[in-house]
């Protein structure tokens with residue numbers, strides 16, 4: 001009997017990689033539901049190829065189709081690969097329905113980490129990360145999670161790793177979209193250039209692994225071969241290593257804690273790879289990273305405000321010619337006017353999200 005998988009965001013970068021992984025694992029999995037935003041023809045084509053009983057696009061069927069796919073009775077695993085805050089409801093609904101959520105949509109955890117984890121416990125579901133750094137950590141701690149003391153997430157440093165702060169402020173869209181090591185959707189690629197993505201990942205790690213912010217470090221590693229380091233209570237450190245490809249973390253999110261044979265992953269050759277280097281984050285050149293980590297430390301609804309402000313600022317950079325250097329300015333403005341409060345319920349989280357969006361839009365008007 002195969003395991004039913006629903007894929008939200010089935011036409012995107014992660015969605016497409018997921019289908020490529022599943023193609024090699026057809027004896028274990030079947031696709032039961034797919035969603036897209038606007039790519040109606042592509043998602044229909046993919047549903048037909050897999051014989052999936054449910055297929056919908058948000059543009060035609062409304063945003064409710066995400067929850068419908070996430071709670072589809074034939075789905076045991078929900079791959080949440082939509083981009084942005086719109087993914088939160090589906091994550092919560094799937095967990096409430098007792099499903100495994102293979103989570104690429106890190107925004108769900110950033111916005112409402114406590115709520116997501118509580119919903120998983122109450123509903124009997126579980127969150128397994130797809131994000132490569134968090135998959136690395138999970139792979140290292142599986143078997144002895146209670147012995148985890150600290151962790152280090154790696155960052156490629158993005159296209160502006162060696163640029164001056166001033167040059168970064170004037171970066172163009174084409175420059176920001178030119179990622180040195182990873183092929184990803186546009187929004188996360190811009191987040192990787194500003195290091196907002198790494199701040200989101202620090203917050204994601206805080207919730208997933210229950211560590212304080214003081215126990216989570218970030219190091220720049222331009223080759224993107226080491227995905228994360230885990231330090232245990234006895235001082236031993238384990239790292240997970242491989243070529244930058246999301247297919248391995250996607251497969252692991254489906255099979256955790258087991259592993260299954262897969263020939264599709266490019267094998268690693270240490271000698272051919274050559275040197276691996278590590279350097280500190282240049283915090284002065286990447287103010288968005290600092291703002292995001294500070295929002296994480298502030299806790300409550302601050303991470304939701306950071307995420308929402310970043311989404312609107314990045315969309316304005318991509319679509320409306322707003323300078324790259326304004327992204328952190330707009331986020332700082334939203335965080336300054338953010339009314340701090342607990343993130344105990346969905347209403348508080350969504351109110352913080354709305355207020356931050358409104359603040360950035362007003363500044364842009």
Ligand code: NDP
Nearest residue numbers: 009010011012013014036037038039081082104105184185
């Ligand atoms: P893409 O932009 O490539 O794909 C996004 C997918 O979500 C598409 O299927 C898109 O549909 C759909 N979508 C977009 N907007 C909406 C919306 N408003 N409502 C419903 N569906 C929507 O993104 P990625 O695959 O790169 O990223 C997806 C998530 O995974 C993000 O949270 C990202 O941070 C995370 N992630 C991605 C990694 C990567 O390597 N790409 C690595 C780690 C995490 P359509 O095609 O119709 O527009």
Ligand code: MG
Nearest residue numbers: 131132133201
């Ligand atoms: Mg990542």
